[in-house]
Amino acid sequence: MNRAERAQMAMMLEVCAYPKPGNVDRCHDYPDTRLEHFLASAILAGPVFDAAEKTGGRVGSLIREAVLRTNDHAGGNTHFGAFILLIPLVLGGDIGGARRVVAGTDVEDAIDFYAAFGLTRVRMAESDDLDVNDPASTAAIRERGMTLADIMAYSAPRDMVAREWTNGFALTRRCADLLHSHGSGREAVGASFLDLLASVPDTFIAKKHGEAVAERTMQCAGEVLGGARDLRAFDAECVSAGINPGSIADITIAGIYVALGEGWQWDC
């Protein structure tokens, strides 16, 4: 399996994993975002990963291209965060390579990234002054000379996907290690997801519902791991409240990509 295929397989394996509290999985849809939207995104992003692997390219424009190709269905953004992690991983091959890609980004990457952002329905934090719908933001990025790595550093305190760019893909690494420790086979995906959910508050939940809900979700996941709470009941509660740990899902995808490259087997 080449890098591009590993990226697509990671997207597919993550969304199929079940049970996975709060997120779309093979047994749960949200009304506007369904299993098929995630799988369509995994299929339609293929040529972008393929181009990244075979001919390289710039990380900002590749993220924009991936969003463009996967944004034409009614399910809205499904994988924006995953692309932010997967594109440098596919360009660089592994975490070490992805760090070099991140270190090499420039202002043009930042501009392309903002264009990609503007195509999605992802919300900015209210405190963000670089509004993607504001043409002045592009001018401000140029004026300040911000690279895409700078943009991610700017977002990192409030966004754990952006934080991966600043901390050397630390949670991605942890997720890959969890997959190895749980052993090969698809059950490891859900188990690793739950471990992550119990260890760090999901910033997607925090943006949507506030910090307290993200913290509470993390604690509940820990109770599931400790046996004090039922996994499927917790999943049902999260789904009915719209509490979906979307950023941990993105990091899980990146972790699966890395683990597949290190010999972890999805199919056994």
Add this chain to the structure above:
Amino acid sequence: MNRAERAQMAMMLEVCAYPKPGNVDRCHDYPDTRLEHFLASAILAGPVFDAAEKTGGRVGSLIREAVLRTNDHAGGNTHFGAFILLIPLVLGGDIGGARRVVAGTDVEDAIDFYAAFGLTRVRMAESDDLDVNDPASTAAIRERGMTLADIMAYSAPRDMVAREWTNGFALTRRCADLLHSHGSGREAVGASFLDLLASVPDTFIAKKHGEAVAERTMQCAGEVLGGARDLRAFDAECVSAGINPGSIADITIAGIYVALGEGWQWDC
């Protein structure tokens, strides 16, 4: 969406459709063949469809290449029948083009196809004298000057996928018409599948369990349509007995491919 993407999307949409009596779907796996195997096959076949669309190629070698790329997981053959239909459809664009592809096959296509067949676990009917594991079969194909279309005509009485090659993709056309008549959206896939299942005995079931079981399954599907039998209970009965209408699934994939090209929308 280009042809290659339509082919992959058709494979994805078919396997996700639920409820779908007897087959793998988002809610049912078989012990050795699971949802992820089918979705992996849809992802990993992408480059073959892409090559077929962009640079053409020979139908026999493309089918062999698709099987090779998708055969390296433990789920066994998932889409051999689908490739037999999709490769000519992608090469030719639509049913008219696929008919021309079929008419243009030659002995080399037949030899490549037998090589593909030998890679799968698909069973031959006991009456078949062209055993794929017998090197003499290749010699016999050359000696008789059989094209791939001749091979399909030879198998057509016992195999409804092969029969599509001899009847101008009649059931594929019917499935696309059913999708249009059920309207856009994923629910149409399961509904069209059930309509087909109620109208023609599945030859995959017939090879595995005998003609009588295939006939009985068809009758039960009709009872579901007529309201005399519960769909989910019928699904559960089929799954527990291992009665999986795999050939009608293959034809449904081809029908989705055609319908997508004619404006049917999966996402609404």
